[in-house]
Amino acid sequence: MALIPFFFAATTAYLFWNSVVPRQLRGLQVAFQTGDKRYEVHNVTKSVDDARNLLQSKGMRFGVTTYLFALTGVLILVFEFLMTKYEFSNGYHAPSIIIALLFIAIPAIISSGSSLGAQVVKPLGDGKATLQNSDIWRNYSYVVLTIAWMIFVAIIAVLLSSQNIxxxxxxxxxxxxxxxxxxxxxxxxxxxxxxxxxxxxxxxxxxxxxxxxxxxxxxxxxxxxxxxx
Incomplete structure (x- = not known):
């Protein structure tokens, strides 16, 4: 019984990712402002196949994986709730809840660290060799920043707890x-x-x-x- 939410969550996430997301990304555009109320618009995708190819590209795989983790985690919670509400289950399954929360928390932490890194870390240069070194340096920097930020959050938690909050x-x-x-x-x-x-x-x-x-x-x-x- 505990595996049923996982099955439904995985199936729903697959169908959503394979059908809904590519359709939503069809006709994706990127715009750059060139003047007052003037924009240079580029079409990134024109069809569903273009969207699927974009999602399968090398630079997108990590983001796609984290997105699917978070989506699956949310769906596990949804199906756990529905099964309990309609009495298909006697209660929530602790392992399912823990796994679902991990599936949600890990992508959220990665997103927070990536956002922090994007605002703090700057590219080293525009040359090919420099960009390769920059990518490696940026990846390490993002990891260090994420760990440091979570340590900072943990310190805040300790300080607040010490105040009997x-x-x-x-x-x-x-x-x-x-x-x-x-x-x-x-x-x-x-x-x-x-x-x-x-x-x-x-x-x-x-x-x-x-x-x-x-x-x-x-x-x-x-x-x-x-x-x-």
Whole structure:
């Protein structure tokens, strides 16, 4: 019975990754601002096959693996909850919960460390040999930064616990500090692209082509843009 959540989680994660994610990445674009309200837009993928090839490329494998770990961990928790709720199981299985939390926590820590490294570590140069050395140096730097950051979080936890602060509060504070680099990084990305996306959405809502959608929007796209605005 304890293996059933793993089976359903793995199956769902595979179907989601193999079918839903490539479709969502179809038509992926990258834009670079070249002036006031002017953007240079590049199409990265045009079809589902392009998206699958992108996800299977060498530079994407590590990110794909961590994403699948986190997705599987969440699904294990979901199926554990559903089985308990609908009385297919007498309760939660401790090994499943532990494994699910590890599947979620490890990618989260990696994401936080990568975000911290991306904001702290700078490339060494543009030459081929220099870039190769830079990649190795950056990888080691990311690992060291991640370990150092987690040690810092552990020190905060010890200090807070010594002040007789309630355990749930200590956990909340430490979790926020641990993942704050990722939160800040994603916030910066969203903030820097928000104005451009808003301008694009306004044009689509008016039935006009935008820098990111260089074609006349259909009724569905206009309706979605109206809701977003």
């Amino acid at each position: 309630a355990s749930p509060r200590v956990f909340s504070i430490c979790a926020f500090v641990a993942f704050s680099p990722a939160i800040l990084a994603y916030g910066r990305v969203l903030g820097s692209s928000w104005q451009a996306l808003k301008q694009s959405s306004q044009k689509i809502a008016q039935g006009q082509a935008s820098p990111f959608h260089n074609h006349q929007p259909n009724a569905k796209q206009q309706a979605i843009a109206q809701i977003v605005n």
